[in-house]
Amino acid sequence: MGRSRVAARLRDGRSVLSDLYQQGASKVLVPRTAGTALTAVTLNTAGGMTGGDSFTVEGQAEAGAHLVMTTQAAERVYRAQPGEVATLTCKLEVGEGARLDWLPQETILYDACALSRRLTADLAPGARFLMVEPLIFGRAAMGERLRSGLFRERIEVRRDGALVFADATRLGGDIDAQLDETAIGGGARAMASLLFVCDTAEAQLGALRALLPATGGASLIRPGVLFARVLARDGYTLRQSLLPAIERLSGAPLPRTWML
Amino acid sequence: MAGPMATNTDHIIAARAGAEGTSARAAGPAGKGLASGTVTGMPRSAMPPAPLGTDAALLTLAQWFSPAFPIGAFSFSHGLDWVISAGQLRSAAAVERWIAHVLAQGSGRNDLIFLAHAWRGEDPAGLDTLARALAPSAERLTETAEQGASFVRAVNAVWSLDLPPLVYPVAVGAAARACSLPLEATARMYLHAFAAALTSAAVRATPLGQTEGQAILAATSTLIDRLCKDTLDTPLDDLGGAVFAADIASMNHETQYSRMFRT
Numbered sequence: 001m002g003r004s005r006v007a008a009r010l011r012d013g014r015s016v017l018s019d020l021y022q023q024g025a026s027k028v029l030v031p032r033t034a035g036t037a038l039t040a041v042t043l044n045t046a047g048g049m050t051g052g053d054s055f056t057v058e059g060q061a062e063a064g065a066h067l068v069m070t071t072q073a074a075e076r077v078y079r080a081q082p083g084e085v086a087t088l089t090c091k092l093e094v095g096e097g098a099r100l101d102w103l104p105q106e107t108i109l110y111d112a113c114a115l116s117r118r119l120t121a122d123l124a125p126g127a128r129f130l131m132v133e134p135l136i137f138g139r140a141a142m143g144e145r146l147r148s149g150l151f152r153e154r155i156e157v158r159r160d161g162a163l164v165f166a167d168a169t170r171l172g173g174d175i176d177a178q179l180d181e182t183a184i185g186g187g188a189r190a191m192a193s194l195l196f197v198c199d200t201a202e203a204q205l206g207a208l209r210a211l212l213p214a215t216g217g218a219s220l221i222r223p224g225v226l227f228a229r230v231l232a233r234d235g236y237t238l239r240q241s242l243l244p245a246i247e248r249l250s251g252a253p254l255p256r257t258w259m260l
Numbered sequence: 261m262a263g264p265m266a267t268n269t270d271h272i273i274a275a276r277a278g279a280e281g282t283s284a285r286a287a288g289p290a291g292k293g294l295a296s297g298t299v300t301g302m303p304r305s306a307m308p309p310a311p312l313g314t315d316a317a318l319l320t321l322a323q324w325f326s327p328a329f330p331i332g333a334f335s336f337s338h339g340l341d342w343v344i345s346a347g348q349l350r351s352a353a354a355v356e357r358w359i360a361h362v363l364a365q366g367s368g369r370n371d372l373i374f375l376a377h378a379w380r381g382e383d384p385a386g387l388d389t390l391a392r393a394l395a396p397s398a399e400r401l402t403e404t405a406e407q408g409a410s411f412v413r414a415v416n417a418v419w420s421l422d423l424p425p426l427v428y429p430v431a432v433g434a435a436a437r438a439c440s441l442p443l444e445a446t447a448r449m450y451l452h453a454f455a456a457a458l459t460s461a462a463v464r465a466t467p468l469g470q471t472e473g474q475a476i477l478a479a480t481s482t483l484i485d486r487l488c489k490d491t492l493d494t495p496l497d498d499l500g501g502a503v504f505a506a507d508i509a510s511m512n513h514e515t516q517y518s519r520m521f522r523t
Contacts (some may be wrong), residue, residue, distance in 0.1 A: 152500060156393070166393035170365070170500030182348050183361035183506045191504055209515065217511030219397035227396065229508050 001053060002026030002046070007060040008038040008067040015065040026055060029072065031256070036037075036068040037099070037253055038175040044075060047087070051080025051114050056089045061098035063124070070255040074106040075204040080114035085150065088117035094127035101250050105258060106134040106190075106235055114150040121197075123159045128198035130249050131155075134242060136190045136235040137175055138149075157197055157225075165225050167193060188215065188231035196249045201226040204249055211245045213237075280464045306514070317441045324415070325453035327460070331410040331428070333453070336403045337461040338362060339509030344465045345516060346509075347354035355462045356476045358506070360483055361456060366503035367404075368454060369491055370394065371429035371498055372447050376492040378433025379443045384426050390496065391427045396507040399514060399523035404428045411435070447488045465520055 004026035007019035015038035022028050025046035033039045042057060049055065061067040067093075077086060094100045100121070109115070125130055133153075138144040150172045158164040171178070179185030196204060201224050208218045210227060216230035228245070232238035246254060327333060340349075340358070351357050362368060372474055374391050378384055395401035408428035415435045416422050429450065436446040456477055463473035513523060 133280060154497070154500070163389050163393045167396070168370075168500035169502060170393060170498070171502045178365075178502065181357060181361055181505075182343070182354065183358045183503045184365065186348070186505045188504075215505075215508070217397070217508035219399070219511040219514060221395060221401055223399050227511075229396070229504055229511070231504060231508065 001055070002044065003056045004028050004042055005058040005060075006030075006040040006067070006069070007062060008040075008065040009062040010064040015067060016040075018062060019060070026057070033256075035252065037068050037101075037252070039068040039070065041070055041072050041255070041257055042104075043072040048076030048078050049086040049115065050078040051084025051086055053086040054089075055087070056091070058091045058093075059100060060093040060099040061095055061127075063095040064097045065095065066099040066101075068101045068103065068250075068255060070257055071104045072257055075104065075107050075131075076108050076110065077113040077115045078110050079112040080150075085114040085116050088115065090117070090119040092119070092121040092129070094121065094123045094129050094254065096124040097126040099128040100122070100130075102129070102131040103246060103250075103255060103258070104133065106136050106238075108136045108139065108235075109146060109149060109151055110150050111138060111144055111146055113146075114135060114151075116152040118154045119156075121157045122161075123157065125160050126199065127159070129157065129195070130197075130246070131157075131195040132192060132246055134190070134192040134235070134238055136238070137179060137185075138189060139179070140234050141187050144172060146179075148173060149175050151175070154197075157195065159197065159224070160182060164222065165197065165227065167195075167227075185220070185231055186215065188233060190232045190235045192230045192232075192238055192242055194218075194228040194230065194242070194245060194249070196226040199224055207248055208245055211241070211248060213241045217242060283446055292347045314442070316459075317439075318445065320419075320439060320441060321445055321449045324411075324432055324435075325449045327453075327456070329411075330414055331407040333407060333457045334460065335521060336407070336457070336523045337513075338367065338400070338403065338463070338523060339397075339454065339506050339513055340456065340458060340461050341465055341519060341521040341523075342509045342513040342516050343506070344462065345518070346512075348467070349462070351467055352472045352476055355459075355466070355468065359458045359462070359476065359480060361503055362458065362506055363451065363455060363480065363483055364487060365504055367400075368451055369487055370455070370499050370501060371404075372451060372487060372491040373494045374427070374429040375433040375436075375450060376443060376494070378430045379437045379446065379497065381437060384424070384430050387430045387433075387496075388426045390499075391430055394499065397510040397514070400507075400510050403523045408491045415439075429488060443492060444488055447492055448484060451484045451487060452477075452481075461521060 002024035005021040008015040009018035014036045027043040029041040059069045124202040136148045153169040205220050218228035220226050404427040408431040409425040412423045412433045421438050459473050459477045
């Protein structure tokens with residue numbers, strides 16, 4: 001169980017902490033970084049999630065501020081007891097002219113895991129939102145296969161109150177076998193969704209496409225909403241494609257936790 | 261990554277055995293309806309929108325979901341054009357599996373959920389907004405928005421409805437409600453038409469013959485039946501899918517060099 005909240009505001013041209021709250025297994029670190037953005041690193045001191053766990057993460061970039069949110073490590077979703085589902089709720093708010101980069105490290109789904117997560121982002125006019133959600137299906141290095149499990153995800157992004165993007169994922173049963181299907185994973189064991197919402201997202205489409213592997217794709221779904229999905233053999237291969245794509249869209253090197 | 265297709269049958273296709281003979285379901289009652297119907301010669305504007313008897317309802321559905329109904333279904337492939345040009349589907353069995361997964365874990369199931377909610381009278385505008393937001397690519401948005409807009413134009417003109425432009429499944433649900441058409445039959449015919457459009461696209465883009473195409477379509481009938489039984493009471497919170505590679509295909513179709521389809 002855990003709950004955290006972090007907010008950034010603009011002061012003298014730099015983004016600084018305006019609110020910080022942490023409870024239970026959720027901790028937030030605010031490392032000193034170069035540049036003008038505020039970086040918040042969330043940490044699950046329980047070491048992972050299991051059935052019945054409930055976590056809430058809130059992040060807010062106030063008008064003009066730039067908040068980068070990431071995680072200290074990959075999030076492990078352990079085997080759940082039958083009927084128990086872990087829940088993760090992320091609520092993000094991006095004020096007028098503000099930026100929020102949601103850059104968690106990989107979520108690793110263990111065999112027989114059960115996770116339902118929901119992310120909502122509310123963007124004010126002129127806001128800029130970058131989101132990446134990398135997902136790894138089973139610990140391949142240990143020969144683990146996701147023979148059963150449940151993964152549900154709902155993402156909703158509103159701009160000026162209007163829903164401009166949603167994504168709904170629903171996986172269950174023998175996930176490993178399904179990932180071999182041509183329409184589903186084509187043999188992949190890792191997948192990432194990448195979303196970039198800002199007034200000038202159009203300009204990044206060509207560059208993003210050029211950085212993606214043949215197993216990925218990108219589309220400007222509507223003005224200002226750029227979405228990409230990337231499939232990869234494993235987590236390592238996924239990172240190789242993701243790192244340059246994220247750096248391109250954020251215009252900055254990745255948070256240091258990604259490099260450790 | 262585009263490795264060889266798995267050859268084992270999975271949970272979706274497994275239900276196919278024993279399904280023979282169910283695909284002609286709609287033909288019998290529709291035929292009866294034709295015999296008992298009357299030609300009134302009524303001017304269009306005077307045609308009553310509702311209620312229709314079962315037989316007349318089936319004829320209306322047969323018309324809506326005929327390939328001749330002017331929604332341009334033939335020009336959309338849901339990304340299949342790219343998948344085929346990339347050499348990922350090399351047999352009739354592979355095409356059948358791809359279509360089955362798009363039906364069960366992609367737009368097929370999600371569209372049924374939207375259709376059912378619209379049929380029950382939920383605010384079409386809200387459903388339309390959510391359905392548009394869920395489109396994973398520009399072409400998938402085009403596909404559902406343009407077919408829906410064309411469908412609305414046709415039903416407004418012929419059945420004297422007053423629907424605004426809506427994405428295709430929401431438009432169908434709202435129109436079926438306005439015409440007092442039964443939900444389950446509407447959903448079955450809708451999903452069958454989707455499967456038929458995908459099959460037709462596959463036949464045009466591969467060396468598959470017409471008969472193989474019809475065999476693929478007939479094989480989806482058990483799945484369509486199961487999805488219609490399982491899905492029509494699903495809340496919007498349970499929308500969702502997993503055809504990530506099909507989503508990526510529709511994105512990559514945007515830059516495909518030689519395109520047979522608009523999507």
